[in-house]
Amino acid sequence: MQALTQIEQVRAAVKEWRQQGLTVGFVPTMGYLHQGHQSLIETAAKGNDKVVVSIFVNPMQFGPNEDFAQYPRDLQRDTQVCEQAGASLIFHPEPHELYPDGFCTHVDVAGLTEGLCGKTRPGHFRGVCTVVTKLLNIVQPDRAYFGQKDAQQFAVVRRMVRDLNMPVELIACPIIREPDGLAKSSRNTYLSTQERQAALVLYRALCEGRSQLQNGVRDANQLRAAMEQVIGAEPLAKLDYLELVDLQTLQPVTQLCGDTLVALAVYIGKTRLIDNFIYQGEQQ
Numbered sequence: 250m251q252a253l254t255q256i257e258q259v260r261a262a263v264k265e266w267r268q269q270g271l272t273v274g275f276v277p278t279m280g281y282l283h284q285g286h287q288s289l290i291e292t293a294a295k296g297n298d299k300v301v302v303s304i305f306v307n308p309m310q311f312g313p314n315e316d317f318a319q320y321p322r323d324l325q326r327d328t329q330v331c332e333q334a335g336a337s338l339i340f341h342p343e344p345h346e347l348y349p350d351g352f353c354t355h356v357d358v359a360g361l362t363e364g365l366c367g368k369t370r371p372g373h374f375r376g377v378c379t380v381v382t383k384l385l386n387i388v389q390p391d392r393a394y395f396g397q398k399d400a401q402q403f404a405v406v407r408r409m410v411r412d413l414n415m416p417v418e419l420i421a422c423p424i425i426r427e428p429d430g431l432a433k434s435s436r437n438t439y440l441s442t443q444e445r446q447a448a449l450v451l452y453r454a455l456c457e458g459r460s461q462l463q464n465g466v467r468d469a470n471q472l473r474a475a476m477e478q479v480i481g482a483e484p485l486a487k488l489d490y491l492e493l494v495d496l497q498t499l500q501p502v503t504q505l506c507g508d509t510l511v512a513l514a515v516y517i518g519k520t521r522l523i524d525n526f527i528y529q530g531e532q533q
Contacts, residue, residue, distance in 0.1 A: 250332050252339040256347075256387050259301070259340050263388060271298035275390035275417075277381060280304040280341075281321040282330040285425040285433040289394045292422050294335030301388050302331050304341040309348070310376030321438050340388070347383055356382045358405050358412075361499050365401045365512055366523065369489055377402055378409050385410075385417055392418045396425075398432050400510050400525045404499055424524070426452070432524045439520040447485035448517045451524045454479040454491070458511050462528060467505045469493040480515060489514035489521060496527060506530050 253259050263273060274297030276289045282304075293300045304327055311317035324341060331339055355375050361367075362374035385393065395403045403421050410419055425433045430452035431445075440448055454476040461472050473491055480486050494501050496508040507530035514523045 250328075250336060250338065252328060252341065254340075254342050254346065256342070259338070259387055262338055263299075263301070266299050272392075273297055273388065273390045274300045275384070275388045275393045276300065276302045276336075277384050277393065277395075278302060278304055278327075279306045279320065279435070280327050281323055281435040281438070282327045283425075283433045283435060283437075285396050285398065287330055287334045288425050289396060289422050290331060290334035290336050292420070293392065293394045296392060296420075297390075299337040300335060301338045301340060301390065302336045303384050303388075304339055305347065305380070305384075307376055307380045308344055309379055310373050312370060312372060315370075316436075316439075319439075321435055340384075347380065355379045356409065358409050361401070361405045361408055364494065364499055364501070365490060365492055366514060367401070369514070374402070374405050378405065381406055382409070382413075382415075385415055390417055392420055394420050394422055397421050397527070398424045398434070398523065398525070400512055400527070401499060404497070404510075430456075432522070434522060436520055436522065440517060444485060444517045444520065447483050448515075448520075448522055450480055450483040450486045450517075451513060451515050451522055454513060455511065455524060455526050459526065462505070469501070469503050469505060472505070472511070476511075476513070480513075485517055487516040489516060 266273060274293030276293050278286050290302055306320050308317055356378040357375050358378055367374050407419050410417060429449060431448055457479045458472055458476045461475050466472055476491055480488050491513040494510050496510045502509055505528055509528040510525055512525035514521060
């Protein structure tokens with residue numbers, strides 16, 4: 250498996266594959282790979298002849314008081330995960346490779362980025378969209394794979410790809426969880442033993458939402474109140490947001506009729522975790 254740091258190296262490798270008539274899958278990551286990332290790479294390997302995995306902690310999507318410097322990094326371990334999962338090439342550029350001196354072009358997606366994580370992380374999705382656009386232009390894959398845990402990110406990138414006529418198929422893959430329900434996340438490593446236990450409140454809140462839906466509740470305020478009560482019972486948890494939004498537009502809904510994203514972000518101590526589930530609306 251190749252590990253490359255230069256844009257032109259990646260382009261040359263992909264060009265060679267294309268000349269052989271091979272298909273290319275792409276998995277963009279910030280590294281410190283866990284089983285969720287591994288499942289994306291494995292899915293990509295099943296659906297394509299070659300798979301490129303990018304490992305790049307993107308400074309542009311971190312706010313001034315966020316955890317860019319502390320974000321976990323372990324390229325040696327990541328390389329082993331990529332090899333085992335079936336990746337063909339790792340692209341791990343330095344920041345100056347993607348953002349050279351004088352860089353001043355950004356990609357913004359209006360509307361979809363204003364709520365949920367965008368409300369409390371201003372500039373985050375501008376950074377995401379800019380780097381994903383650059384990576385898609387560099388790799389030019391047939392298919393790109395994203396985790397459903399970052400549901401807003403997927404919706405934003407999907408709209409960007411559609412609006413800018415990018416020739417790539419986007420595929421969302423299911424959330425991978427720990428045996429006790431906690432969604433896999435690189436930031437889980439920040440949690441103390443006590444905080445790790447407290448973090449299960451996110452999954453419990455989502456389970457409560459599902460239970461309410463199974464019991465026939467469709468009122469968004471009623472569902473939110475029931476889920477917030479679960480979170481409020483955990484002393485170490487501080488709610489950032491809990492929203493029920495249309496899956497396509499990410500606009501808030503009052504009644505769950507069509508496909509709906511039920512998403513939440515919660516601080517456990519200083520660590521911000523996100524999770525969600527998708528309610529498939531009843532067929533009309």
